[in-house]
Amino acid sequence: MSDVITFFDTTLRDGEQSPGCSMDTAEKLEVAKALVDLGVDVIEAGFPIASPGDFEAVQKIAQKFGDQSTICGLARCRKEDIDSAWGALQDAQNVRIHVFLATSAIHRDFKLKMAKEEIVRRAVDMVKYTCDQMASRSDIVTPNVEFSPEDAARTELDFLCEVVEKTIAAGATTVNIPDTVGYATPNHFFKVISYLKENVSNIDQAVISTHCHNDLGLAVANSLAGIEAGARQVECTINGLGERAGNAALEELAMAIRTRGDYYGVTTNINTQKLCSTSRLVSKITGMAVQRNKAIVGQNAFAHEAGIHQHGMLQERTTYEIMRPQDVGYVGTNLVLGKHSGRHAFRDRVESLGYDLSEESFQKAFEAFIALADKKKEIFDVDIVALVDNQTSSEIEEHWKIKNFHTLSGTETIPTATLELEHKEGNIVQDAATGDGPVDAAFKCMERVAGISAKLTDYNVRSVSSGKDALGEVSLSIDIDGVIFHGKGVSTDVIEASVQAYLQALNKALSQDRGRRRNEKKGV
Ligand SMILES: CC(=O)SCCNC(=O)CCNC(=O)[C@H](O)C(C)(C)COP(=O)(O)OP(=O)(O)OC[C@H]1O[C@@H](n2cnc3c(N)ncnc32)[C@H](O)[C@@H]1OP(=O)(O)O
Numbered sequence: 426m427s428d429v430i431t432f433f434d435t436t437l438r439d440g441e442q443s444p445g446c447s448m449d450t451a452e453k454l455e456v457a458k459a460l461v462d463l464g465v466d467v468i469e470a471g472f473p474i475a476s477p478g479d480f481e482a483v484q485k486i487a488q489k490f491g492d493q494s495t496i497c498g499l500a501r502c503r504k505e506d507i508d509s510a511w512g513a514l515q516d517a518q519n520v521r522i523h524v525f526l527a528t529s530a531i532h533r534d535f536k537l538k539m540a541k542e543e544i545v546r547r548a549v550d551m552v553k554y555t556c557d558q559m560a561s562r563s564d565i566v567t568p569n570v571e572f573s574p575e576d577a578a579r580t581e582l583d584f585l586c587e588v589v590e591k592t593i594a595a596g597a598t599t600v601n602i603p604d605t606v607g608y609a610t611p612n613h614f615f616k617v618i619s620y621l622k623e624n625v626s627n628i629d630q631a632v633i634s635t636h637c638h639n640d641l642g643l644a645v646a647n648s649l650a651g652i653e654a655g656a657r658q659v660e661c662t663i664n665g666l667g668e669r670a671g672n673a674a675l676e677e678l679a680m681a682i683r684t685r686g687d688y689y690g691v692t693t694n695i696n697t698q699k700l701c702s703t704s705r706l707v708s709k710i711t712g713m714a715v716q717r718n719k720a721i722v723g724q725n726a727f728a729h730e731a732g733i734h735q736h737g738m739l740q741e742r743t744t745y746e747i748m749r750p751q752d753v754g755y756v757g758t759n760l761v762l763g764k765h766s767g768r769h770a771f772r773d774r775v776e777s778l779g780y781d782l783s784e785e786s787f788q789k790a791f792e793a794f795i796a797l798a799d800k801k802k803e804i805f806d807v808d809i810v811a812l813v814d815n816q817t818s819s820e821i822e823e824h825w826k827i828k829n830f831h832t833l834s835g836t837e838t839i840p841t842a843t844l845e846l847e848h849k850e851g852n853i854v855q856d857a858a859t860g861d862g863p864v865d866a867a868f869k870c871m872e873r874v875a876g877i878s879a880k881l882t883d884y885n886v887r888s889v890s891s892g893k894d895a896l897g898e899v900s901l902s903i904d905i906d907g908v909i910f911h912g913k914g915v916s917t918d919v920i921e922a923s924v925q926a927y928l929q930a931l932n933k934a935l936s937q938d939r940g941r942r943r944n945e946k947k948g949v
């Protein structure tokens with residue numbers, strides 16, 4: 426049987442220490458519920474002495490969720506802190522008190538101004554005091570007490586061993602080894618945990634835990650190195666929130682352990698399918714956006730845009746994916762269509778949207794897609810539907826085709842359009858016209874070239890997708906000799922879409938032999 430790693434989530438305590446991420450009690454209860462559903466083993470709900478609000482949140486979370494997860498409160502090595510933590514937790518089931526005291530020379534000398542002996546004495550006394558408080562409840566046989574030598578990663582190893590050994594002897598059931606300032610590297614952290622395992626005589630009486638900060642971007646790597654060395658609890662936060670650059674990200678640790686179970690030989694109780702929804706909830710509540718390329722829960726975490734990758738994915742997903750998106754509850758598009766995409770991915774999407782195109786139509790749609798992708802950052806399904814629909818409806822006989830057009834408009838300018846149209850028999854005609862605006866000028870110009878006089882009866886522009894590079898779809902109707910013809914055009918440029926739509930309607934009219942009045946003039 427492989428060991429199960431205890432997941433200790435501190436989103437509500439260390440995570441809340443991220444500037445701007447404070448949560449009120451109602452928000453903390455919502456996050457706590459999500460953490461319970463996620464399968465987190467221990468929830469550090471707050472630092473009760475810090476404020477009445479924190480006290481209340483820890484108390485309410487413990488009362489509400491203490492039967493489903495272990496709820497923990499933080500305390501300095503001070504009686505008033507421990508009393509406060511116990512005050513918040515004492516009426517709930519499955520509770521833990523987490524006491525901490527810094528041990529590194531920098532913290533001893535400059536912050537606490539305490540000698541090594543005082544540190545040991547205070548840590549031992551306060552662990553014992555905590556155990557005594559908790560044991561006052563008749564059903565608590567072994568008080569659940571965690572001790573953290575703050576800044577352990579920068580503490581002299583022999584002194585760290587002494588503190589850890591004595592606090593375990595005083596009753597700590599978990600010893601947490603914080604890399605408080607994110608100074609460690611994986612090999613270094615592996616050595617610290619290994620050293621404790623080899624040199625602390627009673628180490629087997631407590632669970633070794635990691636608490637890694639991300640100042641060098643190594644929090645997850647260091648936590649994994651800790652697991653390799655024998656740690657069996659990891660402290661982490663959703664989305665890697667936390668003081669400064671944050672803590673080890675829970676979602677990354679959970680998926681690293683799951684994906685590389687072959688290597689670590691351990692498991693977790695995390696219901697990984699809830700990772701993305703929990704991440705979204707925490708992001709919404711704290712207002713801290715998740716970067717798009719964030720591992721596991723970022724919008725791009727399972728998105729493939731490059732044609733070669735998409736082709737590989739369509740043959741066999743594992744060519745470019747080490748995890749299944751559904752295993753983390755990812756909702757999004759895997760194959761993102763953009764300028765780097767190829768025919769395979771485009772065909773796959775077009776087919777999944779329900780189209781069965783002839784080879785010729787597919788080719789034309791693909792060319793239109795590539796042209797659009799050059800102008801637009803992201804192509805959505807609605808864009809493809811508009812493109813293909815436009816393509817299919819333009820399978821009407823093209824008497825005239827746009828070669829190029831140019832419009833001019835402005836406050837001091839007479840709106841003018843210059844067009845070059847190609848007739849189906851090959852001759853090219855150029856003309857120009859003025860109008861009320863560039864669209865009207867272009868319509869008049871097309872009528873002159875095609876030799877048709879039409880009346881615009883309806884004209885609509887709508888945005889197909891969102892963003893400033895969204896596709897505009899123009900649909901219009903023209904009346905020629907009492908018969909109505911419809912046209913549709915799609916482009917990121919609404920004037921171009923208008924020209925396409927108008928010409929489509931004119932072509933339909935010409936197919937019915939309507940309105941040919943002046944074709945002779947153009948030699949057609
Ligand atoms: C590494 C970590 O993340 S530890 C957790 C950090 N989180 C927080 O600090 C958030 C909540 N903190 C708070 O609300 C406040 O800092 C409080 C309520 C805890 C204390 O507030 P204050 O009494 O005003 O003290 P202040 O924060 O200015 O200074 C910290 C005091 O705690 C002492 N202290 C720091 N760590 C410890 C410790 N582990 N055990 C005992 N005393 C400690 C400091 O020496 C200093 O003592 P002093 O007031 O006698 O000089």
Ligand SMILES: CC(C)C(=O)C(=O)O
Nearest residue numbers: 525573575576603605
């Ligand atoms: C309280 C301790 C565990 C802490 O947050 C740290 O050292 O970073």
